[in-house]
Amino acid sequence: MKATTPRQDLVRGIWKENPVLIQLLGLCPALAVTNSVENSLAMGLATFFVLLGSSVLVSLLKKWIPKEVRISAYILIIATFVTIADLVLNAVVPEIHKALGAFIALIVVNCMILGRQEAFASKYPVGRAVLDAAGTGAGFLIALVIMGSVRELLGNGSFLGVPVFGPDFEPWIIMILPPGGFFTLGFILLGFGWWKERKAQQVRPRRWPHGVTTEVEEAA
Amino acid sequence: MTDLFWILISAMLVNNFTLVLFLGLCPFMGVSGRVSTALRMGGANIFVLTITSVVASFLNAFVLPYAPYLRLISFIVVIASLVQIVETVIKKVSPALFRELGIFLPLITTNCAILGLAIFQTNRGYGFLEGLFFAVGAGLGLTLALVLMASIREQTELADVPAMARGMGLVLILAGSLSLAFMGFAGLFSS
Numbered sequence: 143m144k145a146t147t148p149r150q151d152l153v154r155g156i157w158k159e160n161p162v163l164i165q166l167l168g169l170c171p172a173l174a175v176t177n178s179v180e181n182s183l184a185m186g187l188a189t190f191f192v193l194l195g196s197s198v199l200v201s202l203l204k205k206w207i208p209k210e211v212r213i214s215a216y217i218l219i220i221a222t223f224v225t226i227a228d229l230v231l232n233a234v235v236p237e238i239h240k241a242l243g244a245f246i247a248l249i250v251v252n253c254m255i256l257g258r259q260e261a262f263a264s265k266y267p268v269g270r271a272v273l274d275a276a277g278t279g280a281g282f283l284i285a286l287v288i289m290g291s292v293r294e295l296l297g298n299g300s301f302l303g304v305p306v307f308g309p310d311f312e313p314w315i316i317m318i319l320p321p322g323g324f325f326t327l328g329f330i331l332l333g334f335g336w337w338k339e340r341k342a343q344q345v346r347p348r349r350w351p352h353g354v355t356t357e358v359e360e361a362a
Numbered sequence: 363m364t365d366l367f368w369i370l371i372s373a374m375l376v377n378n379f380t381l382v383l384f385l386g387l388c389p390f391m392g393v394s395g396r397v398s399t400a401l402r403m404g405g406a407n408i409f410v411l412t413i414t415s416v417v418a419s420f421l422n423a424f425v426l427p428y429a430p431y432l433r434l435i436s437f438i439v440v441i442a443s444l445v446q447i448v449e450t451v452i453k454k455v456s457p458a459l460f461r462e463l464g465i466f467l468p469l470i471t472t473n474c475a476i477l478g479l480a481i482f483q484t485n486r487g488y489g490f491l492e493g494l495f496f497a498v499g500a501g502l503g504l505t506l507a508l509v510l511m512a513s514i515r516e517q518t519e520l521a522d523v524p525a526m527a528r529g530m531g532l533v534l535i536l537a538g539s540l541s542l543a544f545m546g547f548a549g550l551f552s553s
Contacts (some may be wrong), residue, residue, distance in 0.1 A: 166391065166530055169388065169391065170384050170385060170386070170387045170388075170474050171384075173364075173384045174383070174384035175544075176384075184525050201366045206428075208537060213442075214439070214442055216436055217439075217442060218435065218439070220404045220436045221434055221438050222435065225431065225434050225435065228422030228434070229431075230399075243485075244478060244482060244485065247434050247477070247481050248385075248439055248474045248477060248478060248481070250434060250477065250489040251438075251473070251474040251476075251477050252474075279478070294448065317453060318379065319545065320382050320384065320541050320545070321538045321539070321541040321542040321545065322538075323384065323538075324534050324535070324538030324541055325534075325535065325538040328531055328532075328533075328535040328536050328537075328538055329535075331529070331530055331531035331534060332526055332527055332531040332532075332535070334531075335525070335526035335527060335528065335529065335531050338526075339525050360459040
């Protein structure tokens with residue numbers, strides 16, 4: 143693996159290696175609970191907390207965890223933090239806890255969290271594990287809020303529960319129903335694909351030094 | 363009897379785990395490229411779901427009333443070790459089947475459909491038999507979604523898709539359309 147600077151540890155998870163939008167990890171919660179901005183925020187923050195907590199613990203304990211049972215050990219650590227998050231959310235914001243339902247408990251099997259433990263926290267010192275977890279967690283939170291905003295705006299005509307479009311707006315109910323989740327992420331990925339394609343086409347001719355033409359350009 | 367039947371149908375179609383409840387999306391996106399692999403993955407899922415349901419009923423009945431806060435941790439530990447045991451047993455008993463399922467079995471541990479099943483079953487207060495039907499229905503539903511998706515993807519491989527839609531974008535839009543179709547089953551219960 144290439145050596146990275148602490149700054150890269152923090153920043154890459156937010157955009158370049160965004161867990162949901164680029165790596166397509168942790169899709170289940172990203173699609174299931176993003177029918178409103180409020181739920182997306184709660185889910186994003188809970189996942190952020192679990193990721194940060196387990197990264198710190200895994201990084202601290204990495205010398206004592208035997209290699210053979212490491213995955214089970216990570217899962218146990220993650221499950222502990224999820225139980226904490228579950229109980230806290232239930233006590234502080236019971237309505238949101240109810241709306242998110244089983245998906246709070248299902249943070250345990252979010253492959254993004256286990257992936258970060260295996261790929262990063264178990265190999266690096268605590269400080270950098272914290273940066274990596276914070277970056278990845280923030281990237282997850284941002285992706286969830288983007289999806290939640292699109293779906294709530296179109297499906298309910300509101301943002302954080304406040305009506306935006308006025309009384310004449312006919313909400314696109316489908317956006318807050320399950321298919322809307324697939325469609326929203328699908329169109330975001332189509333957008334990325336379009337952007338990449340455009341960038342590739344712009345870059346290609348400039349790669350050649352002055353006076354050198356490609357076969358395609360000669361033919362044209 | 364009719365109750366059990368409706369639990370099965372509901373878990374399979376109306377509340378399809380993959381397309382309506384968004385559980386187990388990783389295998390849905392990952393191994394839906396070929397119909398044959400999709401079928402095998404579905405089979406492995408039905409198998410593990412059924413065993414998990416039995417064990418979850420057992421835990422709910424005898425262990426968890428005494429320590430409810432251990433629910434999540436005990437479920438995940440049981441599922442992880444269960445998959446490990448199943449893998450070892452299949453390897454010993456039928457090496458041929460092991461080769462067929464090999465790669466998919468460990469993947470199932472982090473499949474949220476399995477843990478989701480245990481949690482839903484508990485939340486709804488299903489007993490042993492109800493849980494069993496729920497698990498089989500959920501497994502059949504997963505398999506159905508996987509096979510449908512795989513058949514569509516085999517077709518799109520030959521289609522001339524615009525460059526920007528190649529890859530996951532197209533798969534997600536297709537999944538959205540399938541999900542839209544499955545919403546039609548919601549009408550089954552109103553009559």
